[in-house]
Amino acid sequence: MSSHPLLILGSTSRYRRELLERLRLPFEVCAPAVDETPHPGEAPAALAQRLALAKALAVSAIHPAAIVIGSDQVADVDGEPVGKPGNHQNAVAQLKRMSGRSIVFQTAVAVVNPARTFAEVRLAAVRVQFRHLSAEEIEHYLRLEQPYDCAGSAKCETLGIALLEAIESDDPTALIGLPLIRTAALLRDAGLDPLGSAR
Numbered sequence: 001m002s003s004h005p006l007l008i009l010g011s012t013s014r015y016r017r018e019l020l021e022r023l024r025l026p027f028e029v030c031a032p033a034v035d036e037t038p039h040p041g042e043a044p045a046a047l048a049q050r051l052a053l054a055k056a057l058a059v060s061a062i063h064p065a066a067i068v069i070g071s072d073q074v075a076d077v078d079g080e081p082v083g084k085p086g087n088h089q090n091a092v093a094q095l096k097r098m099s100g101r102s103i104v105f106q107t108a109v110a111v112v113n114p115a116r117t118f119a120e121v122r123l124a125a126v127r128v129q130f131r132h133l134s135a136e137e138i139e140h141y142l143r144l145e146q147p148y149d150c151a152g153s154a155k156c157e158t159l160g161i162a163l164l165e166a167i168e169s170d171d172p173t174a175l176i177g178l179p180l181i182r183t184a185a186l187l188r189d190a191g192l193d194p195l196g197s198a199r
Helices: 014-023 044-062 088-098 135-145 159-163 180-190
Strands: 007-009 067-077 080-082 102-113 118-130 164-168
Touching: 007 014, 014 180, 044 067, 044 080, 044 102, 044 118, 067 088, 067 180, 088 135, 102 180, 118 180, 135 159, 159 164
Parallel strands: 007 067
Antiparallel strands: 067 080, 067 102, 102 118, 118 164
16 A cells, blocks of 8 residues: 555646656546636746646635646747647647747646645746758658647657757756656655655
8 A cells, every 4th residue: 555645646647647657656647627818918837837736726626625836838938939730730839939049938737635734836948949940841840740739739758859959958858848856856845756655
């Protein structure tokens, strides 16, 4: 019998699920019912943090005995939030806009533990330098990867890495969708240490 409290990832993202598995904690997955529409004039960093916490709180309301993780990622392009493209046409437009430019991806993670009245969110900013991309390169990449569920169409854990010249981050998995250094720190603060038992 595990001494760990129930841990829930408030996300259906397979990328976040695969990342969280690295911490070797048993967890379940629950889809959060959250409207991800940006507020008028909302900055990308603020949007990512608001949605990460909203997702964690939405799942926590259904599972109040659990520790819940929520996360969100938004690309910051000229101060405008850019999310998942959803389709090929939008993905082409996103990549053309980011070609040759330095873009910041704002990835937020929140952890909620009602038993400790704990609810915190942290932000990991990742600066990405895109190569100058030709129309042919964009089409080739999109045909192979179809990254329509990735913020900014940048699926860096696979072929999307070839779109880039450089990545700057103090939390290496943030660009994939879940900053594990910050996630582990929040879990410790919430009472669940990935390197030990529940505190």
